[in-house]
Amino acid sequence: MLRPMGLDLTFEFSESGGKAGPSAAQPPAVTQVRLRREWIRYQDSEGKDVILDFARRRLIEVDEAARTYVDESLYPIVGFRHMELPNRDHIHSVITAGGGDASDFAPIMTEHHLSVLDPERKRTIDGVKPTGLGGRLRSVFSKPARSDITVESTQGHTVFSIAEGRRLFAYSEGGKSVEPDIARRFVQFLRYRFYGHPLILERLASEGSIPREIRQDACHPQGMPYSTVTLRLKAVDAVPETVMSLDGYRRVMTPRESPEIDSALERVTLGEVPNPEEVMARRMAEAEESAEAGRRLEMVLTLFELSLETGDKLPGFGEAIQRDPDVQVRRLVDALTRQPNNEAEARAQAATYVELREPAGRKAHVLGTFEATTRRLLRELDEARALLLKAIEGNPFLAGAYKDLGDLYLGGYEARLAWLCWEAARRLAPELSLVNDIRAWEERLATEHPEYF
Template sequence: MSRILKTCAAVALGWLPALAWLVATPAQADISLQLEVVRHVKAQPGASGVPGDSQTTLDVTLGDKTMTVTSTDTTTVYDFAARKRWVIDRRTKTRVDYSLYDTVGFRTYELRNRNTLGAALSAAKVGDAVMVQVDNEHNLSVQDKPSAPLRVTTEGANELFHAGPKLMFRRGAHLLPAKPGEARMFAQLLRYALGGHPQILSALAQADSIPAQFSLVAYDAVGSITQTVVIRHVHSNPVPAFDASAFPVRPASESGHPVDQALDRAAALTPDELLSARRRSKDELETALREGRALDAFLGMFEWSLMTGEAPTPLTADQKQLFQTNDAVRRVTVALSAKSKDDLAKAITDLTDIAKSTATKAHVLRIFEANNRAMLGDRKAAQKLFIDVLKTNPYIAGVYKDLGDSLFVEYDTPRAWRCWDSGRKMAPGFANFQAINQFETSLAARHPEFF
């Protein structure tokens, strides 16, 4: 889980300083900031593997509904109206598309996980209080339910936020004038890139200024982590609206992860290719029915529905008879009804055996096997099977749904949402994605600050 958090944070560090020559869309008034971030860890006694101090320079452009940030290798463009972010490889000038829902989706579930673990550690009286609710909210910038208000004090001209005896945030006296929209987008920068308790970010978003210097202090099992930020080189400048089409999607050959390879192939598919694949699937189904190949036709019906979200053409009486009298079809039906651990294991064996009887649709049986393995808890094996299926037919929207579900359980939310978005792009009305649509609606309603 911490690995995923680090990945999300790394993706968030980017700026696109020279986009104007790539796009020619109307410009909007933006402000550019340069942030110098110094990170220091004060370790608790006995802590090991403590990282040394580090310093990072972030160049940031804040627009009305967009934010652009750049690291040495990547540029990340956030579009809060579209609820998307585009990560651009500055070397290859290719992009990967992500959903902003993957960030809030991960953090809400990780918050509950940390709160539960923290409560268990507290009950067991294991060491000092760690993973307490307010620290989890501060580190993840998300709140599930109201907690005790932070205490706000002053120290000279500085403003300080405390949780009990812990200092969480120190705002310096020097403030840069800002319009409400600019202050809100500055708070978004911290929310996505550096962290900060929701109460602190809310105060920053509602201010008429941006602090020229501030410190965020977080607490975990290692000790305290202080990020001291100094803002330099603030200026307004017109920046063209981002046009994702100026950057081709990343080729699958450049991906080192098998899930990424499958998703990069999906991102490159065209509407014409999807239409051709659907026609081909329909033709194969009709041919199998005409030739009396019951198993291929039965599996072809499933494939069609999983590709389109639609039911196949109603069967004739003779076609129904063809299925009802075929032993392989009967065995598939039994395998699909498995629920218990023993029945699921037997179904996997049976599906492997049945695959020997199909001429063209063994990959559909692997979908069933993958879901059975997932229900048995063997998600890695299930994911490998889903990926194998997509190599054979990359147009099966339902497989992207199932693969995304499996990744989400592992807290790999960036890839999970890429899967779900790929499937919904292929079959927007597919009922299987209704739960994801509702989940996103719920996230947006409960955490509008992320958008």
């Protein structure tokens, strides 16, 4: 039985245009790509050593010098690109309405620069155009419909262009024949590292080979400037298939521009999480203490905190607070159960939460998670974020707050930070009902964009 083999590829990589300017070119550099059936390893645009672990659907960044690694979800990459597609379409429509040149934001260019296909548009791609007199005659008489992406065989290269003649991608014909799984992994490397139109990448994957040269119009999905990337294959080494291992490395978190959340995420992600039974015992003791002291609102918020920490729902809790005669508890229940129908009602609800902060006592941070929901309805996103961060400061193990904070970050297109918050929520309370929509979102991404996995 033949042992499965992987490939180590060495490329000469060059880029012109981009941040250096339209006429500038960076000197060629050597880059290596390791292709395995369950993972890929390469250097990203910032020179970071990246591993795409498809078995676990994780993005890993390795610091060889420090012997550390960052381990995050793969979903934020495709999640951001999926969300950005309609955003770019909106930009295109605005520029077009204003009479400007919207060609860089044309839908097909957006698909190319984000490497995400809009299925509603039903894009088409040519077969390779026939060569020779007989082939040209057949082409003239058959008059095939024009595709969105044209394909030509020119000087030993397969060239892909849009109808307006702008080249998107080209690769040399022939190349190194490889097994289908490895060909697919190579195309995934291109998709993650350099993007590219999905129909073009699908065509390349079907060739079952790694071209000697690739030339691509490239653009970082978070914006301009554009550049032209050229990859020239210099060496191909067949190696035994290996399991990706990080033994001897220490996991760390990437510092971000949100120091207020960094320490909490690091504590939850890398440290031990509280034992649910111990949390239950502690919160029940606190609730009893608050009740005996006559602090009814604080007691109720303590039991809500338990639910937001562990996902546990106390039997009869909802019915009990509905019957509680305490005035402050009644105001809280009314605010929680009455869905605002307009801005005035939402502002009145927010005002109620503000007025309840003092009687909430040491559980005001729990009350803040409810107020944050109302602030989001009012589009007061900075206020909502501040309230959730304050809640996590009061209790760094509040799973519900991490879930809501992740939603806010995703709305601001901070996808990687959103998934870190969501993963914190799932690690703390895997049974929390709020995390079900995270799973559903991931399942949708995997279903609509299987090429990323």
